[in-house]
Amino acid sequence: xxxxxxxxxxxxxxxxxxxxxxxxxxxxxxxxxxxxxxxxxxxxxxxxxxxxxxxxxxxxxxxxxxxxxxxxxxxxxxxxxxxxxxxxxxxxxxxxxxxxxxxxxxxxxxxxxxxxxxxxxxxxxxxxxxxxxxxxxxxxxxxxxxxxxxxxxxxxxxxxxxxxxxxxxxxxxxxxxxxxxxxxxxxxxxxxxxxxxxxxxxxxxxxxxxxxxxxxxxxxxxxxxxxxxxxxxxxxxxxxxxxxxx
Amino acid sequence: xxxxxxxxxxxxxxxxxxxxxxxxxxxxxxxxxxxxxxxxxxxxxxxxxxxxxxxxxxxxxxxxxxxxxxxxxxxxxxxxxxxxxxxxxxxxxxxxxxxxxxxxxxxxxxxxxxxxxxxxxxxxxxxxxxxxxxxxxxxxxxxxxxxxxxxxxxxxxxxxxxxxxxxxxxxxxxxxxxxxxxxxxxxxxxxxxxxxxxxxxxxxxxxxxxxxxxxxxxxxxxxxxxxxxxxxxxxxxxxxxxxxxxxxxxxxxxxxxxxxxxxxxxxxxxxxxxxxxxxxxxxxxxxxxxxxxxxxxxxxxxxxxxxxxxx
Numbered sequence: 001x002x003x004x005x006x007x008x009x010x011x012x013x014x015x016x017x018x019x020x021x022x023x024x025x026x027x028x029x030x031x032x033x034x035x036x037x038x039x040x041x042x043x044x045x046x047x048x049x050x051x052x053x054x055x056x057x058x059x060x061x062x063x064x065x066x067x068x069x070x071x072x073x074x075x076x077x078x079x080x081x082x083x084x085x086x087x088x089x090x091x092x093x094x095x096x097x098x099x100x101x102x103x104x105x106x107x108x109x110x111x112x113x114x115x116x117x118x119x120x121x122x123x124x125x126x127x128x129x130x131x132x133x134x135x136x137x138x139x140x141x142x143x144x145x146x147x148x149x150x151x152x153x154x155x156x157x158x159x160x161x162x163x164x165x166x167x168x169x170x171x172x173x174x175x176x177x178x179x180x181x182x183x184x185x186x187x188x189x190x191x192x193x194x195x196x197x198x199x200x201x202x203x204x205x206x207x208x209x210x211x212x213x214x215x216x217x218x219x220x221x222x223x224x225x226x227x228x229x230x231x232x233x234x235x236x237x238x239x240x241x242x243x244x245x246x
Numbered sequence: 247x248x249x250x251x252x253x254x255x256x257x258x259x260x261x262x263x264x265x266x267x268x269x270x271x272x273x274x275x276x277x278x279x280x281x282x283x284x285x286x287x288x289x290x291x292x293x294x295x296x297x298x299x300x301x302x303x304x305x306x307x308x309x310x311x312x313x314x315x316x317x318x319x320x321x322x323x324x325x326x327x328x329x330x331x332x333x334x335x336x337x338x339x340x341x342x343x344x345x346x347x348x349x350x351x352x353x354x355x356x357x358x359x360x361x362x363x364x365x366x367x368x369x370x371x372x373x374x375x376x377x378x379x380x381x382x383x384x385x386x387x388x389x390x391x392x393x394x395x396x397x398x399x400x401x402x403x404x405x406x407x408x409x410x411x412x413x414x415x416x417x418x419x420x421x422x423x424x425x426x427x428x429x430x431x432x433x434x435x436x437x438x439x440x441x442x443x444x445x446x447x448x449x450x451x452x453x454x455x456x457x458x459x460x461x462x463x464x465x466x467x468x469x470x471x472x473x474x475x476x477x478x479x480x481x482x483x484x485x486x487x488x489x490x491x492x493x494x495x496x497x498x499x500x501x502x503x504x505x506x507x508x509x510x511x512x513x514x515x516x517x518x519x520x521x522x523x524x525x526x527x528x529x530x531x532x533x534x535x536x537x538x539x540x541x542x543x544x545x546x547x548x549x550x551x552x553x554x555x556x557x
Contacts, residue, residue, distance in 0.1 A: 001284045003522055041521070047315045049468050049521055090522070216311045216318055217520035220282040222275070223322045224311035229304075234282065 001093065001219060002027040005086040009063060011079065015134075015141035017069050018112050019079040021087070026062035028091050034059070034119035035096025035210050035238040038066055039218040041088030042074035051090060052078070053218050053233070055116035055187070055210065059123075067115035093218045094237045097185060097208060102126040104181045107151075108172050108196055109133070110188025114142045116210050117187050121146045128152070129180055133168025133192070137161030169195045176203060183208065190246060197241040207241035254530065256537035257545050259291075261489045261512050262412035262437040264346050264373050266291035269545065270502065270530040273493050273516030274350035274376060274416070275322065277526070279336035280343065289527050292346030294376050294440070294514060295332070299352050300361040302328040306383060307460040312449050317468025317495070318517060319447050321383045321461035324352050329365045337371050348414065350376045352388065356404045364408035374411055377401060377436075380418030380443035382465045392418040392443075395430030406435035414491065417441040417482070419471070424478050425485045432486050439482060440491040440514065442475045468517040469495040476508050483509020483550055497525065499532025509550035 006025035014020045021040075028038065039051030052074055058065035070079050081087060097120055104127040107117040114132050121128050128151035134140050135158045143153045154171050155163025164171065169192070172184070176199070184207040186196040193209045200207035213225030213232030220234035228245040230236065236244070257268045272283070274294040280287045287293065305325025312319045326332070332349075340347050349372050353359035359377060366372050379392035379401055391397045398415065405413055415431040417424055419442040428439050444465025449458040457463070475494025483490045492510030496502050497518040505513045518525035537545060 001523065003524060048313060049316055049517070050311075050313050050318055051521060214309050214311060216320065216517075217276075217523075219284075219523055221278045222311060222320070222520050223305065223325050224320065225308075226305060226310075226322075226325055227308070 001091065003090045005088050008081045008083055008085045008087055010083060011081045014067065016136070016138040018067055018115070018139070018141055019070060020057060020065050020067045020115070021078060021081060022058065022063055022065040023087060023089065024063055025089055028089060029059055029062050029064040032056050032059050032064055032092040033096035034123060035116060036092040036094050037218070037237060038064070038089050038091035039093060040066065040078060042077050048074050050216050051218060053093070053213070053215055055237070056092065057115035057118050059119050067112060069112045090218065094233055095235070097210070097238050100124065100126065100183060103183065104128070106131065106172070106175055106180060106182045106184045108168055108184055108186040108188070108192070110168055110192040111135070111139065113188030113192070113210070117185065118142050118145050120185060121151045122149045124149070127182070129175060129182070130154070131156070131168050131171040131175060133157070133171070135159065168192065169199060172196065172199055176205060186210065194246045197246060200241055208238050209241050209244060211237045211239060211244065213237065254534050256543055257530070257533045259511055259544070259546060261491065262374055262414070264412065266346055266512060268530040268533060269506070269512035270526055270533065271346070271348070271491065271512060271514040272519055272526045273514035274378065276516045276519040279332070279339060281336065281339050284523050285527055287340070287343040287345050290345050290530060291512060292348055292373070293340070294348045294350050296326050297324045297350045297352040297378050297381065298326055298329050298332050298362055298366070299324065300329055300358050300365070302326065302331070309458065309460055312458040312464070314447070314449065314466065314470060317466055317470030319449060319459060319464040319466055320444070321459045321464035323383045323461065324381055329362050333366060333369055337369055341371050346373045347371050348374045348376045350378050350416070351405070352378045352381060356401055359401050360404040360408055363405040367409040367411055372411065374414055374437070375405065375409065376414045376416050376440055377405055378416045378443070380416050382418070382420060382444060382446050382463065383461060389418055389420060392427065393421040395426045398427050399430040399434035402431045402434035402436050412437040414438040414440050416443055418443050419474055419478055420446050425481055428482045428486050432488050436488060438489040438491060439486065440493065441482060442471065442478050442494045445471050445474060467495065469497060471495050472501060472504070476504050479505055479510050480508040480553060484553065496529060499529050499536055502529050502533060503536065503548070506545055506548050507550070507552040511549050
């Protein structure tokens with residue numbers, strides 16, 4: 001765990017409502033693992049004390065990125081950072097995805113949650129199938145990065161404007177029915193994780209879920225994110241599906 | 247971050263006979279039992295542990311935390327594994343470190359407070375107890391005792407019967423007359439008072455039309471409460487003869503000095519630890535740097551220097 005101010009390299013929109021903030025932060029980037037998160041301090045109009053916990057969405061040498069939906073004054077302030085601006089980071093925090101070696105994986109992502117799966121796809125040494133779901137076509141992001149990394153991507157949108165009309169769990173049901181091998185790694189809204197857990201536990205398919213939690217600290221002391229005796233920040237945010245109450 | 251213990255030479259003090267290498271504690275509930283703290287705990291004067299009850303408490307439903315300008319609200323509900331696991335699994339981790347260990351004690355009844363103190367008193371690693379009669383986030387006990395001088399005194403008297411170790415009492419700002427509560431607990435045998443606990447507060451989400459915290463109301467902490475805390479320390483320190491440990495929104499050494507000048511012999515850093523895990527060490531380092539700059543061999547002469555201590 002490190003804390004410090006690091007310069008922004010790039011801050012740009014990757015979809016209608018998702019911003020990717022890339023930072024030159026060698027100390028954090030060298031130790032960060034996919035699935036871990038960073039606490040970002042915010043300033044300006046937000047006048048905020050608490051950090052924003054955000055999943056790592058890229059790890060490249062001395063640089064790492066987080067991606068987020070602009071939801072309030074804090075994320076608006078972060079989205080307005082320009083190259084060279086310093087940002088206050090704490091991390092890497094939590095336990096990320098384990099190294100799966102050359103095993104195949106099925107990634108299941110919903111909305112901005114897709115961002116946390118991108119570094120998994122880029123580091124995987126086995127076959128990757130990524131199933132990603134969004135509400136509308138304009139929100140779709142990340143699929144080019146997965147394809148460049150050699151992954152197969154299937155997209156579902158609720159309005160049918162891109163990929164299949166429907167939800168991402170339908171894609172998961174199909175992939176499993178097709179006999180697609182591999183552990184399932186999922187990231188997205190709680191309802192999506194609950195559905196993935198239901199599908200995987202029923203079929204004895206091992207699954208890892210990347211949770212989000214409301215927290216004040218991110219390092220295991222405030223107990224704001226306690227769920228069934230486990231802390232999302234310290235014991236997670238990645239949990240075995242059977243181990244976590246959703 | 248690297249800080250050598252030897253860097254503290256000018257800011258040591260003594261509270262209840264406990265020698266502190268510097269006057270900075272990590273406040274209860276903001277550093278656990280030190281198990282996740284990313285630096286050598288021996289750099290702190292001491293730690294006040296997470297509130298400990300006789301049996302495990304599950305705490306409140308989520309959401310338990312919410313943000314406010316310059317602070318936060320919490321309604322954790324004192325989730326903790328209970329005194330037996332605290333003694334068996336958490337206190338031993340503190341044995342390797344050289345700092346004062348003050349166990350924060352919570353209960354729903356007088357007897358629950360007494361049971362925790364009686365059970366943990368023989369632990370060699372426990373230097374003192376901080377009796378928490380001020381948590382706003384539990385339905386029984388806690389604040390109910392801390393608002394009433396007689397009830398608070400009764401808790402202290404019950405604990406006094408079962409330990410010879412120092413009893414510190416954590417006071418609430420959610421009362422009309424904190425001085426009366428402080429005087430009550432001192433008469434009942436308290437060796438020091440610590441203040442302030444969180445200030446009752448609430449947020450409501452206009453979209454859902456419901457309270458933001460699942461528990462409805464919670465405790466406000468962070469820089470937002472600091473002037474309230476400084477004022478209370480000032481009032482209480484002038485009224486009682488026991489040491490006062492000040493806390494409430496301390497982020498920097500300058501903030502800590504406000505409390506010391508108001509009458510605090512030692513201070514605790516709380517909410518700032520959540521934002522910066524190194525915050526308490528930085529405050530301790532900053533106090534040492536201040537003493538050096540000012541040519542002071544001790545901060546004791548500054549304690550209460552902002553006002554006459556007793557008429």
